[in-house]
Amino acid sequence: MKNEAKPRVYDILAKAFAQEDVRTCFALLGDANMNWAARLSEQGCRMVYVRHEHCALAAAMAYARKNWDVGVATVTCGPGVTQLITALPAAVRARLPLVVFAGEAPLKSGWYNQEIDQAPLITATGAAYHGLHMPERMPVAVRDAFLQARRERRPVVIGIPFDLQARPWDGPTDLPRPSHELLPRPSPIPPHPDDVASAAQLVAGAERIVVLAGLGAVEARAGAACRALAARTGGLLSTTLPARGLFHDDPFCVGISGSYTPEAGLEYLAQADLVIAVGCSLAYHAGGGGQLWPKAKMLQIDIDPVAVSQGQEVARHHLRADARLGVEALTAALPARGGGKSGSWRTDAMAARIRDSKPDSHVFEIEPGLLDPRHVVEALEKTLPHDWEMVNSGGHCSWFFAQMPSRPQEKFLTIREFGAIGNGISFAMGVAAARPDRTVVLFDGDGSLMMHVQELETIKRHRLNILIVVINDGAYGSELHKLRSEGMPEDGSVFGYCDFAGIARGFGLQGMTFKNLDDLPKRVAEFAASGGAAVWDFHVSAKVVSPTIRRAHPQPAREKSAER
Numbered sequence: 295m296k297n298e299a300k301p302r303v304y305d306i307l308a309k310a311f312a313q314e315d316v317r318t319c320f321a322l323l324g325d326a327n328m329n330w331a332a333r334l335s336e337q338g339c340r341m342v343y344v345r346h347e348h349c350a351l352a353a354a355m356a357y358a359r360k361n362w363d364v365g366v367a368t369v370t371c372g373p374g375v376t377q378l379i380t381a382l383p384a385a386v387r388a389r390l391p392l393v394v395f396a397g398e399a400p401l402k403s404g405w406y407n408q409e410i411d412q413a414p415l416i417t418a419t420g421a422a423y424h425g426l427h428m429p430e431r432m433p434v435a436v437r438d439a440f441l442q443a444r445r446e447r448r449p450v451v452i453g454i455p456f457d458l459q460a461r462p463w464d465g466p467t468d469l470p471r472p473s474h475e476l477l478p479r480p481s482p483i484p485p486h487p488d489d490v491a492s493a494a495q496l497v498a499g500a501e502r503i504v505v506l507a508g509l510g511a512v513e514a515r516a517g518a519a520c521r522a523l524a525a526r527t528g529g530l531l532s533t534t535l536p537a538r539g540l541f542h543d544d545p546f547c548v549g550i551s552g553s554y555t556p557e558a559g560l561e562y563l564a565q566a567d568l569v570i571a572v573g574c575s576l577a578y579h580a581g582g583g584g585q586l587w588p589k590a591k592m593l594q595i596d597i598d599p600v601a602v603s604q605g606q607e608v609a610r611h612h613l614r615a616d617a618r619l620g621v622e623a624l625t626a627a628l629p630a631r632g633g634g635k636s637g638s639w640r641t642d643a644m645a646a647r648i649r650d651s652k653p654d655s656h657v658f659e660i661e662p663g664l665l666d667p668r669h670v671v672e673a674l675e676k677t678l679p680h681d682w683e684m685v686n687s688g689g690h691c692s693w694f695f696a697q698m699p700s701r702p703q704e705k706f707l708t709i710r711e712f713g714a715i716g717n718g719i720s721f722a723m724g725v726a727a728a729r730p731d732r733t734v735v736l737f738d739g740d741g742s743l744m745m746h747v748q749e750l751e752t753i754k755r756h757r758l759n760i761l762i763v764v765i766n767d768g769a770y771g772s773e774l775h776k777l778r779s780e781g782m783p784e785d786g787s788v789f790g791y792c793d794f795a796g797i798a799r800g801f802g803l804q805g806m807t808f809k810n811l812d813d814l815p816k817r818v819a820e821f822a823a824s825g826g827a828a829v830w831d832f833h834v835s836a837k838v839v840s841p842t843i844r845r846a847h848p849q850p851a852r853e854k855s856a857e858r
Contacts, residue, residue: 303429304459306469308333310436311395313472316366318342318357318727320350324370326397326408326456331368342727342756345748347377349720351449354392355385355709356685356724362513364391364443365724371397371453372408378451379419380714385449386420387711392449393439398425400457412453421449429458430465440473482514482616483597485623493593493613494627500568502639503529504587506551507617508580509536510573510596512703514617517541520572523625528638529570530562534580535710538696539703545645547699549653552580553842554696556653562644566590570624573617576600576608579710584608595620653697654841663809664835667694667765673811674763675700677818678735682761683707683725687718687738690771693840695737716745719762723749726758733759733825740766740792750801753827761821762829764794767836775839779847794831804828 307330311319318340321331335341344350350367358365369375375396385392399409416423422442426432432454439450497503505524511517517540524531524546531547533540535554541547548559555563563569563586571594574580581587584606592609594600599612613620653668660666675698686695686708696708707725709717722736743764753760767774773787795805806817808830821828839849 300462302329302459303432303461303463304330305333306433306463306465307395307436307454307459308337310433310469311366312337312339313469314364314437314440315472315474316364318366320344320353320357320365320367320724320727322347322350322369322374324374324397326371326374326399326454326459327368327395328370329456330395330459340727342723342752344720344723344752346746347374348381348716349723349746349749349752351378351381351385351392351394352717352720353724353727354394355381355388355390356707356721357728358390358392359388359707359709360725360728364393364440366393366395368395369397370408371399371412371456372410375412375451375453376410376415379415380712381717382416382419382421382449384709384712384714384717388709389447390449390709391443391447393443394449394451396451396453397459398453398455401427401455402457412451416451421451422446423451423453425453427455427458429461429463433465434470437470437473437476441477444473444477482619483614485613485615485620489613489615490623490627493595493611493624496591496593496611497527497568497570497624497628500527500591502566503527503568503570504532504548504551504563504566504590505529506532506534506569506571506574507537507540508534508572508574511617512537512540512573514573516572516618516621517703519618519621519625523570523621526625526628528640530566530639532559532563533703534574534577535696536708537703538708539699539701539706542700542702545649546640548648549699550696551586554693555581555586556651556697557655557841558648558651560586563587564589568593570595571609572596572621576603578604578606595624656841656844658835658838660835660837664833665809665811667691667767667832667834667838668697669811670765670808670832670834671695671697673814674698677815679733679818679822681705682733682735683729685718685722685725685734685736687715687721687736687742688713689715689739689742690775690840690843691737691739691742691765691767693842694765715739715742718742719746719749719753722760722762723752723756723758726753726760730759733761733822736760736762738762738764739771740764740768740794741770741789743794744792747797750798750803750827750829754802758827759825760827762798762827764829764831765834766791766794766831767834769836771836772843774836775843775849776847779843779849781850788836791833794829798829805831807831807833809833
């Protein structure tokens, strides 16, 4: 560290971040943030230096979700900031608290080649932007950025001209109190007795009830309460995709509700006459518009219940309350012997069907030398240790990876709110940084991984313990199957089977190609013993179409297959 008689502004800014208990920062350096980042590192913050700015922010997103706290990233001004624009909307829609330290062009320059008006770009994504141009107020503004990120649960980007950062510090040496000491600690909101009574009457009139839990239920620790409500009413359990695994060991959980619902779940959801949505946003892809339960009424239990979500009417009945307190109050208000008119919907045969049926039984002809992605996931489900952290990326392959019902929610992460692929490797790095004592398994597609394959070098350099499982169909699967369904040329969606194992070895990682599953248990055991990082490339058939695509885009007659 260079000895100076007086600290610089970036010294004080680094201390302001350190005081916010920032222990990990995902960074890509440039002129407008490198001095600050160097000082933050000297404050004891772990710096994860990535190869692309998008990956810095996406990794911070996963870190924030995993720790239920603020994630921090830093990029330089201009092109560093523009690279954030895909990740920011996803973070906004996922309600993830983030603070991004971004530089700004120097104020003293009449012209600067990386200058751009950053604020409109950031605010267009739904994130907040604050340009800090008064050095004496910057420590308070940093504290306020953390307060805003925590209170509003969205990203806050602060831009500071790097010539101001380099000035000698002339302000007070005492820093303001950190945000975590000022943020209100609101108690859980209990339900109103009249609302409980109304909800209990609705439940008592239903015969086939599904209790659907989302991330709000996870955050409120309402899992046990939801199980008790389903048991009291003789009903079933389900979750949204982000809450997948909350009821992983319950025999009456039908799995994910929405685009990734397994076959048995689709059957039972269609029979429901009441869905009790607990801590759910009721998004379209979670069945919020009633696509999956056309005969059911909807009761939403949430601190901010809604009638319309994403352009659809989703719930006419509401119980405003903390997820756990609301469910517990409703359960206590129900008759002791069960809430349904004719008793329990549950049967032993139903539990057996949920347990034994395959998520998708459609038959496809698999070419020699290629694998069925459903078989790959089934084999991984049986062999991967249950204490490993699972990260699911986006794209066509994500339907298959979602079908791992034995995995608990706390070991699973996905962020899908903006529908972009290419995030998986960044999410895995964020989880690895949040859980450094765990093995992380990333499930990704070939197209998604290729978008940011350079981060394999980051994984190697930072010694992150990540196993990357690639479902490689040699194409952008979603686009391929949609083009096929419309009889359109598919050239722009097909790229061939690249050698991911060779690419991994080129970055200094382990790499392996799988064209059969015979030695998978042995390979898992070897990796568990050795640790480190690896890419496992599973070559799968592009003829296998996920149920989500099949429902929305029926395949032409030549692709149809018999049912098992």
